[in-house]
Amino acid sequence: MDAKRLRLETGEQCYRERGPHDQSGGPTLVLLHGISSSAGSWARLAERLPGYRLLAWDAPGYGDSHPLANEAPTAADYAERLEAWLAALGVERCVLVGHSLGAMMAAGYLAAHPGRLAGVVLADPAQGYGEAEPARRDEVYRSRWTQLEAQGHAAYARARAPRLLREGADPADIARVEAEMHKLHVEGFAQAGWMLANDSLGRYLAATPAVPALVICGDEDRITPPEDARALARRLALPYRDIPRAGHASYIDAPAAFARAIDDFARPLLGAVDSSATP
Template identity: 30%
Template sequence: MAFLNINGRSIAYRLLGSEANPLVVLAHPLGMSQAVWDDVLPMLLPRYRVLTWDLPGHGASQAWGERPITPADLAAEALALADLAGAERFHFAGTSIGGVVGQQLISEHTERLLSATLTNTGAVIGNAELWNTRAGRIRVEGLAAMSEEIVPRWFAPACFEAEPALKAGWCTQMGRGDDDSYARLCEMLGSHAFTGKLSGKPVKVQLLGGSEDLATPPSTLEALAAELDGAPLEILEGVGHVPSVEVPGLFAETLLAVMAVDLGDVGANGVDYATGLETRKQVLGEAHVARSTENATSLDAPFQQMITRLAWGELWSNDDLTRRERSMITTGILAALGREELTLHLKTAKRIGLTEAELRQVLMHVAIYGGVPAANHAFALAKELGWGDAR
């Protein structure tokens, strides 16, 4: 876990995975913490860089302060963290109040989003009386006392039966939060709605709900879908308010499907330049791609266009292999052939996160199947580029 100071407050966050992968930002529900994503992370990290953070007064993030909290404040935290990760655009997924953050991003910052997956949320959640009453009770009774009443609403009954310790664990987590920050977030939910603010936004959106969700039942998600011009909605049977905890495998499968680049009918139509350029920047880095583009002349500009569409659009943008796997394949082929691009892809392999052991095995395969001299040259070049510890 790391910390970032935003407007005088310390924000707890995690930034995991290779910087060569697309970024996905995850926002947790009210009263919980970024730990709700723990069981999902192993399924996302092979293909995505993942950023999670704790909302004000939740987890390890500092309490809010005296002024009211708005959805714009929470979206600003998400954007500041995405900027820290160096992501011009990113995927977003949020549950409950995390989905409210997503709606704010869709409403005001569509240009930053590659996709938005909103789960167990609504354009309107509850009503002002409900949230103001809860805020008042929290300030008097405290989160620790009220957690026994609130936490059972998060999960389907079958979930508690399967995992009895779940209730006590999340009650403990909720009880550690800051009472006033939680109360201010309740007041925010009671005073803000996104009715009429989400139509006509050019971003891919997927909605996800649970049939047993008491806080945001399917009807709330259906109303949100209408606000989003009929965005697709999936209701998970037997699931409550927090699918990333209750059914992490199914949640991850859905999220991965949403975030996957839609290449269309590649055989008939190919892949557009913009898709390839986005992937090329992620894998090789903005600086390298900028230099290649700036150095192009009338002679090789069409060639740069072609490799961006074919190599980076049709191959590297395809999710059938991870970028880590493609890096090993590409490095091995270039080493065997002795091509000058090997230098670039040895640097890229380090950027993607290949280990020394993985690179060694790739080059030893080159030695057996491509020739010892080719592997010897590749090992020497890798050492020049900083691979391996000096003895």
């Protein structure tokens, strides 16, 4: 995926792109990474979706993307940066794929800007702690960025990366997750941690979404367990799909199965897609 950047009114927005560059109105998937990751984490999945224009952002405060102005942001704040970025790219219609904390951002975007969306995928969705007691919210907020600050990137990544994948994960996949964690910035990580601790997906998706949506989850996810994802799908009356032999970072553990799930969902919503997708 090619690394690119745009200057928006709210600051620099960096992203990666793969696919036909002249198809701004063509079949487009927009990929939102989770709290410990970045745009580069989608590289192996991108190889399995050749028929689509793929746009993967570095969330505000990640990579070289400027942090949000609000030091205590909600999913709605991330959604406004997302809207500015998609508008600047000329994306008129897309399927939004949000992984983990990215699923909360996708929910915030869907609530505010449904007209740009053909569909939404909530993958291994983090649902947030906004309804928890204050002490629990504070614990969640401080549970990641403070460790990164205290331990440094190498130690934090070694300790954390294996938990995002299935038991017995490919060492190369663990190394990929560690490499993305080495790119984290404390400021952006802390902002995302605030959103996770103090906002909730349910604030944006209180009922069945206004556009087609799908919930998917790795069947060995230890971070956002499948039973929680299934319960979310039931509450919203949405279809649910397991990703076999996959942990929380299901698109890294099982990119072919993840790509099939995305393609099966997105193809009828976006129209013509190269039939060579998802080998």
